[in-house]
Amino acid sequence: MVAQEFTVDLTKPLVFQVGHLGEAYQEWVHQPIVGKEGPRFFASDFWESLTRTVWWAIPSIWLPVVCWCTSMSYRMGHTPSEIALMLGTGIFIWTLIEYTLHRFLFHIQTRTYWWNTVHYLLHGCHHKHPMDGLRLVFPPTATAVLLIPFWNLVKLISTPSTTPALFGGGLLGYVMYDCTHYYLHHGQPTKDPARHLKRYHLNHHFRIQTSGFGITSSLWDNVFGTLPPAKTIEKSS
Structure with a gap:
């Protein structure tokens, strides 16, 4: 079987190799290599540079956009309390988007060359190299592209004056998510809830990838029944 015969060469750019694994890809990608040195993705230095992002770029780039969106709704006549409610609603909506993307897109089962390749770029690389510090947050260029349909979606379900603040709340939720994600991998929390979240997330990486x-x-793991068994979380501490 071709999928079993192919071996990924970790010393060479990975992106256009992993698709050849075929049905063996899912097993391969969920056998993590724990090391802070990330692999090379592309032979091209330009494309390679687009895959690497320092964590602090996320708040530096997107928090000013959140502030600008908030100020737009304020200038349109909304009070600070109304804007706070809209921001909170946007953050809440983001938590559901976060869960949905992670469960149904990032963990989609793939077998063919191109779907394996796409999955590896989206999320598989993170499971294969979970401690790669330059690929823990989403590249800003990709985020900018995805924000266009997100803006149009918010615009569709809200009024012109509430759209900016709701959008800003969703974007703020994303910033919180990406910074939290980085911290759960590289931070050393000593108190809950951060310590529990770290155990919870590392359990997803190293024990049960089909839950958590x-x-x-x-929150949404509780709602949709995808909580991992409590004992596995305790063991990962």
Whole structure:
């Protein structure tokens, strides 16, 4: 069988190799290599540079956008309390988006060359190299592209004056998610809830990848029945 015969060469760019694994890809990608040195993705230095992002770029780039969106709704006549409610609603909506993407897109089962390749770029690389510090947050160029349909979606379900603040709340939720995700991998929390979240997330990586899809909280895992067994979380501490 071709999928069993192919071996990924970790010394060479990985992206266009992993698709050849075929049906063996899912097993391969969920056998993590724990090391802070990340693999090379592309032979091209340009494309390679787009896959690497320092964590602090996320708040530096997107928090000013959140502030700008908030100020737009304020200038349109909304009070600070109304804007706070809209921001909170946007953050809440993001938590559901976070869970949905992680469960149904990032953990989609793939077998063909191109779907394996796409999955590896989206999320598989993170499971294969979970401690790669330059690939823990989403590249800003990709985020900017995805924000266009997100803005249009918010615009569709809200009024012109509430759209900016709701959008800003969702974007703020994303910033909180990406920074939290980085911290759960590289921080050393000593107190709950951060310590529990770290155990919860590392359990997803190293014990049961089919549950525990929440990053910033376990809220939607509780709602949709994807909580990992409590004993596995305790063992991962």
